[in-house]
Amino acid sequence: MTTGVLRNPDFRRFLSSQIANEVGANISRVALPLVAVLLLHASPVEVGVLSALQTTAFLLLGLPAGVWVDRMRRRRVMMTTDLARFVLLGSIPVAAELGLLSIGMLFVVTLLVGVAQVFNDVADQTYLPDVVSVQQLSDGNSKLEVVRSGSFLAGPGLGGALVQLLGASRTMTATALGALASVLFLRSIKVPDKPPAVTEPAPLMRGIGEGLSFVWNDRLMRALMTTTAAMNLCVSAVTSLSVFFLVHEVELTPGLIGTLLMSGGIGGLLGGISAGWLSRRYGAARMTWLSVIVASPFGLLLPMTQADWRVVYFAITSIALSWSAAVSNVGQVTYRQTVAPEGLLGRINASVRFVVWGALPLGALLGGLIANRIGVRETLWVFMGARLLAFLPLLFSPMPRMRDFTEVQARW
Numbered sequence: 202m203t204t205g206v207l208r209n210p211d212f213r214r215f216l217s218s219q220i221a222n223e224v225g226a227n228i229s230r231v232a233l234p235l236v237a238v239l240l241l242h243a244s245p246v247e248v249g250v251l252s253a254l255q256t257t258a259f260l261l262l263g264l265p266a267g268v269w270v271d272r273m274r275r276r277r278v279m280m281t282t283d284l285a286r287f288v289l290l291g292s293i294p295v296a297a298e299l300g301l302l303s304i305g306m307l308f309v310v311t312l313l314v315g316v317a318q319v320f321n322d323v324a325d326q327t328y329l330p331d332v333v334s335v336q337q338l339s340d341g342n343s344k345l346e347v348v349r350s351g352s353f354l355a356g357p358g359l360g361g362a363l364v365q366l367l368g369a370s371r372t373m374t375a376t377a378l379g380a381l382a383s384v385l386f387l388r389s390i391k392v393p394d395k396p397p398a399v400t401e402p403a404p405l406m407r408g409i410g411e412g413l414s415f416v417w418n419d420r421l422m423r424a425l426m427t428t429t430a431a432m433n434l435c436v437s438a439v440t441s442l443s444v445f446f447l448v449h450e451v452e453l454t455p456g457l458i459g460t461l462l463m464s465g466g467i468g469g470l471l472g473g474i475s476a477g478w479l480s481r482r483y484g485a486a487r488m489t490w491l492s493v494i495v496a497s498p499f500g501l502l503l504p505m506t507q508a509d510w511r512v513v514y515f516a517i518t519s520i521a522l523s524w525s526a527a528v529s530n531v532g533q534v535t536y537r538q539t540v541a542p543e544g545l546l547g548r549i550n551a552s553v554r555f556v557v558w559g560a561l562p563l564g565a566l567l568g569g570l571i572a573n574r575i576g577v578r579e580t581l582w583v584f585m586g587a588r589l590l591a592f593l594p595l596l597f598s599p600m601p602r603m604r605d606f607t608e609v610q611a612r613w
Contacts, residue, residue: 206340211332211390218386219325219348222283225379227356227466228363229290231459232372233311234444235364236293239455241304245445245577249569252441253562254308258315260559266319267551268408271544275328276394280387282317282324283380289314291377297370322554327547330538331395339477339485339535346473346527351466361459397544412548419540421486421606424598425533426556428493431591434560436522438568438584439503446577447515451508461515468520472527479528484604489532490595496525497592500585504578518585536606 206212237243237251270278289310296302333341363372416422447458472492479488499521502514541549564584572580595601 206333206337206344209333209337211392212337212341212344214386214390215329215332216344216348218279218283218383219345220352221379221382221386222321223349223352223379224356224359225290225376225382227352228360228372228379229376230356231360231444231455231462232364232369232376233307235369235455236297236302236373237304237307238445238448240297240369241302241307243304245442245572246569247304248445249441249565249567249572251304251307251311252437252565252569254311255315255318256437256558256561256565257312258319259554260562262316262319263323263551263555263559264409264412265405266323267412267548267555268405270320270323270327270551271408271547272397273324274394274396275324275331275547276387276390278324279321279328280384282321283384283387285317286314286321286380287377287384289317290373290380293373294370302370319554322558323547323551326534326538326550330546332390332392335539338538339480339531342531342534342538343473343477346476346531347470349469349473349527351470351473356463356466358459358463361456361462364455364459408548409552411545412552415542415545415549416552420598421600422537422540422553424594424600425489425529425536426553427594428592429529429533429557430560431594432493432588433557434564434567435584435588435591437561437564438571439500439581441565441568442572442577442580445572446506446581450577451506451512453508453512457512461512461519464516465519465523468523468525469527471520472524473531475524476528476531480532480605485532485535486600486603486606489529490592490600492525492528493592493595496521497589500588503585504581532606539606 234248234251237248243251293302293307293310296306329341329345330338360372360375363375416426443462444458447453447461453461476488479492483491499518503518506512506515537549537553538546568580568584571583575583
């Protein structure tokens, strides 16, 4: 028998759309770089550029997307962007079959898919309060984190198996179908798609400024955002090189690579499942920053990965860092959804995403450039070492003195 937020049938439909999208996206996480490396023989720089383009749109459109989403119906935005991703991702296997696929086309498709993803992600986090009550937000975010982590776990393994069975380009069909399935689930939600709360929209730049101002003036949100951005930059540099590293440095097969990439999902799944209990037992604010500090040293194992028993180092690092990210994310997202004023949540989410996701393309590009000069394994050492310092903004914030986020009003 279901309990809590799972009693809500519309939340279950929303959750199903997330499952379809996340599984497809995590299959793509293996298939897309393998298309570049195995089919198009991409260099480390080209792989880094490809990874950077997946999140470049957050830098280009992240801030105005929040303003525009606050002016539109959220479910309609998600359905439209899912349809766009279906068409774009589906073009990759078609072009490959016709002999028209090139690294340039892969770059363009990846950038446009990223644009669609910007609007989808902002609308996604902004839409949840329309589907569930305020009391169910934390439970809902935990369930969504479990889905993201479970898909992170299952998707790469499935992607690696599909690549070996069908080939990298044909596997991209699964990602396109995931986006289409998400549209169908979203369409089945019964609660009316609420009109925008902003009845008299402010000019674009003013709207952007309101979102940025709220985030920056909130001391807790500012510290969380800064730490997350620093961690994302370092991890993005590493993940952009992971497939290249495992193919050329460690010399593993696509199936084993997919299995290793699944390990991050184990940590994320454990984090999503345990986040609620840990927050109740030790405090949501406390676990949000402690999880980051506890997991960071495990990153130093990853560069020591070899094609023998030391292959487990990659898995251990992925499990630890993904567990930390899941626990921290549940706290951060719930905090934003709780304190955001009516009609401003889209801009707040977009402002945070602009900074923390905007660091991803910078990290990926930087990782590729540095790897081209000093080597892939050496680059992993550089960025995993730098990640150890990413939590410093949290240590200098009020968070270490807090147990729960409910103490925010009492402190400032």
